[in-house]
Amino acid sequence: MTTTGTTDGARAHARAQADAAIAEYWRTVPLEEPDVIWRETVEQGNYAVRVLPRGARLRLSDPAGDTCVQLLVFNHHQRAERLNVADTVKVQWQAYLGEGQLLLSDMGRTLMSIEHDTSRGHDTFNAMSNRAWNAEKYSSDGLYDHAPNARDLLTVALSKAGLTRRDVAPAVNLFKSVIVEPDGAFRWEGDQSPPGGEVVLRADMDVLVALAVTPHVLDPRAEYRASPLHIEARAGAPAPADDSIRTSSPEALRAFENVDDWYRGRPAALVGVTP
């Protein structure tokens, strides 16, 4: 038993807390796992932000089957270049994201490829929640309470990477599927995600990723609910010339050619960059 009435006591009290922590939520990866460059569990109402080197594999998994992730991606070196949801669906002639598809930047380059996907689908149309949305739906007052909204979470996350509120561009919602009916209306399919689904994204450039774990805006449940997201990223090799995603369409091929062109004369990949 320590007392916090003195500096010595307060220090001892502070240091004792780590001993009781739950290992699953530790962010620091042990030194004996050099391949693992990021491991983190993000619970509902929380966020994560990280730089990943070109070639890294980012595995996002949904052990309980009820997560929902709002994902933003930037070119780490030139952060005015970012995920463009409109270009992503228009250039690939396809609105429903899945295995083999690219997350395209607004500069005609692939930021990440969906290398593997066992989820039941994602959503490229709908909003991330904002303060007004969560006030209405969950009686939330802001970031600090029981129902933080995705926009405020991602604003804080990006601020830590030197970006601002202006950089919170449209995101993709992962792990919750929405279908467009013939008349353009949305049909919610989000309840069908099985436990254990996962998405593996390959970083096709050095990227900054920021994500929030919050309920989808079309989630019909009255309660604020999203199950924890498990994140694990490992170092890896960029797409080779004969990569099946690179060669899957003329549009994909040119998106990789534009990446190759951008990297011409630049260092191969980043190592050990923060955040």
Next chain:
Amino acid sequence: MTSGGQAVFEHVVSDTTLAARAPWSQRIRAGQHLHVIDLEGNQAVDFLVYSADDPIERYSAADTMSAQGNVYLTTGSVLRSNEGRPLMTIVTSNVDRHDTVGGACSRESNSLRYGHHTNHQHACVDNFLHELAQRGMGKHDLVPNVNFFMNVPVEGDGSLGIVDGISGPGKSVELRAEMDVIVVVSNCPQINNPCNGFNPTPVRMVVSASG
């Protein structure tokens, strides 16, 4: 009102004929109306709108679609901001629907869609960036937009694409500003897909003091 290039409007604040391929921006006060007139037909008008008081609050295609539960814009659609607030409302449209999924053409996306040889063609993103720059804004402020008079059907399997237009000469859309806003427009210069009938043409932008 009647629509068409010759239409006469009351209480006109400004009346501008935008050349084919040209950019435009204007501050529009709460309660004022903007009439966008497709003079020759099948001319896509790429459109963004920002809060005049705090331009970081800006058009959000996603918030707009989520709030109305539908991907297509039509009469009654409310163009919402990234904070969920109404920026403008489409009060009348004599084209069935408008697009907000397909975003703006850019040199870079053209290179993916049509080949690297299109990389030096003029594009909407350049118009947007040029016009934003006049107002102290830039690429960080650029987000997916509205495409008036552009037809982008989303099919059952998720396939989507820019297909032949459903507009015609003199068709128009009328918007009411719900707050003081800045609208930024690119009269689309695209020549590689049917959004402009492969032939960009002028459009007319009329701001009136009321409906």
